[in-house]
Amino acid sequence: xxxxxxxxxxxxxxxxxxxxxxxxxxxxxxxxxxxxxxxxSFAGMNRVRxxxxxxxxxxxxxxxxLHALQLETAVPNGESK
Amino acid sequence: MSEAKERIDxxxxxxDVVLFMxxxxxFPQCGFxxxxxxxxxxxxxxxxxxxxxxxxxxxxxIKEYSDWPTIPQLYVKGEFVGGSDIMMEMFESGELQQLxxxxx
Numbered sequence: 001x002x003x004x005x006x007x008x009x010x011x012x013x014x015x016x017x018x019x020x021x022x023x024x025x026x027x028x029x030x031x032x033x034x035x036x037x038x039x040x041s042f043a044g045m046n047r048v049r050x051x052x053x054x055x056x057x058x059x060x061x062x063x064x065x066l067h068a069l070q071l072e073t074a075v076p077n078g079e080s081k
Numbered sequence: 082m083s084e085a086k087e088r089i090d091x092x093x094x095x096x097d098v099v100l101f102m103x104x105x106x107x108f109p110q111c112g113f114x115x116x117x118x119x120x121x122x123x124x125x126x127x128x129x130x131x132x133x134x135x136x137x138x139x140x141x142x143i144k145e146y147s148d149w150p151t152i153p154q155l156y157v158k159g160e161f162v163g164g165s166d167i168m169m170e171m172f173e174s175g176e177l178q179q180l181x182x183x184x185x
Contacts, residue, residue: 048149068113
């Protein structure tokens with residue numbers, strides 16, 4: 001089953017409640033998404049740790065039923081690093 | 082460590098810049114891998130590639146090795162740097178150039 005943008009957003013928000021999540025369906029096919037996730041929880045983490053936190057929120061779907069998710073993470077009003 | 086993880090470790094430790102990808106540098110088989118190759122080519126740094134489509138054990142094990150669910154994956158001097166999104170961000174900010182220059 002392909003995931004909807006809302007599924008992705010809900011899963012990220014559930015795992016990272018203070019996150020601002022913005023999802024775009026890149027190709028309009030329900031299979032290629034871009035996500036921007038901004039959360040104070042990312043503070044002090046490098047990009048790899050930030051992305052790993054989002055991937056964990058998606059509970060193993062990344063790379064499986066969720067094929068393509070371009071991910072951008074950031075701390076509010078700060079650099080993503 | 083499993084046999085596949087030992088092979089990955091040898092590749093990561095034995096090459097300054099190594100990209101695990103789908104397909105080859107000449108013929109990438111996925112848009113994200115293609116983007117990763119384009120960035121490295123643009124920076125004109127020597128790099129090795131490992132085609133995970135040719136090796137199912139590595140394809141599975143690399144995800145556990147780095148705790149990272151997707152391909153491509155870039156390693157510089159034994160350290161996991163990230164996937165194509167992180168490569169693009171670091172390229173745009175100039176960090177990737179700095180990192181790779183430091184290795185040259």
